[in-house]
Amino acid sequence: MTKLLEWVxxxxxxxxxxxxxxxxxLDLQLPPRYKxxxxxxxxxxxxxxxxxxxxxxxxxxxxxxxxxxAAQELQAQIKQAKDDLKKKGLKM
Amino acid sequence: xxxxxxxAVGFGLVGFSLLLFxxxxxxxxxxxxxxxxxxxxxxxxPREYSVILPGVAALILLLVVGTFIxxxxxxxxxxRKVD
Numbered sequence: 041m042t043k044l045l046e047w048v049x050x051x052x053x054x055x056x057x058x059x060x061x062x063x064x065x066l067d068l069q070l071p072p073r074y075k076x077x078x079x080x081x082x083x084x085x086x087x088x089x090x091x092x093x094x095x096x097x098x099x100x101x102x103x104x105x106x107x108x109x110a111a112q113e114l115q116a117q118i119k120q121a122k123d124d125l126k127k128k129g130l131k132m
Numbered sequence: 133x134x135x136x137x138x139x140a141v142g143f144g145l146v147g148f149s150l151l152l153f154x155x156x157x158x159x160x161x162x163x164x165x166x167x168x169x170x171x172x173x174x175x176x177x178p179r180e181y182s183v184i185l186p187g188v189a190a191l192i193l194l195l196v197v198g199t200f201i202x203x204x205x206x207x208x209x210x211x212r213k214v215d
Contacts, residue, residue, distance in 0.1 A: 073164045086186065
């Protein structure tokens with residue numbers, strides 16, 4: 041089974057479980073507090089994932105060692121690329 | 133070693149996302165289990181906003197990205213050549 045199929049399968053299972061709880065399709069008589077927690081779950085997980093991504097990026101920015109030579113070289117290449125594109129007519 | 137501004141921005145991002153995560157988690161997961169007359173509820177908006185606000189933020193992000201792409205594409209449109 042491909043990774044894509046695995047992911048689709050897993051996400052569908054979780055999605056069905058969420059749907060069953062949120063829309064009370066099985067008439068489970070869950071206490072209202074658990075339903076209150078369940079229905080924002082998709083958006084909550086998205087926000088948590090966003091926070092994790094932001095924190096990871098931030099942490100790696102803070103702990104990445106400076107490379108003076110590479111920085112100079114990159115600046116030169118950026119200038120080169122800008123001049124080249126301007127010559128070819130791109131307006132930034 | 134990463135220097136000054138990099139560290140400030142980096143750890144600032146980490147701090148901000150920790151704050152956001154904590155506030156949002158309390159809002160969505162903890163509050164439903166707290167009695168409705170507890171004082172902590174006054175620090176949080178009504179529950180609907182915990183879904184509406186991220187939705188609006190995502191929309192604004194899409195608008196900004198789309199506008200940027202649109203502006204750069206518009207600035208570089210070339211007239212059709214006449215054969």
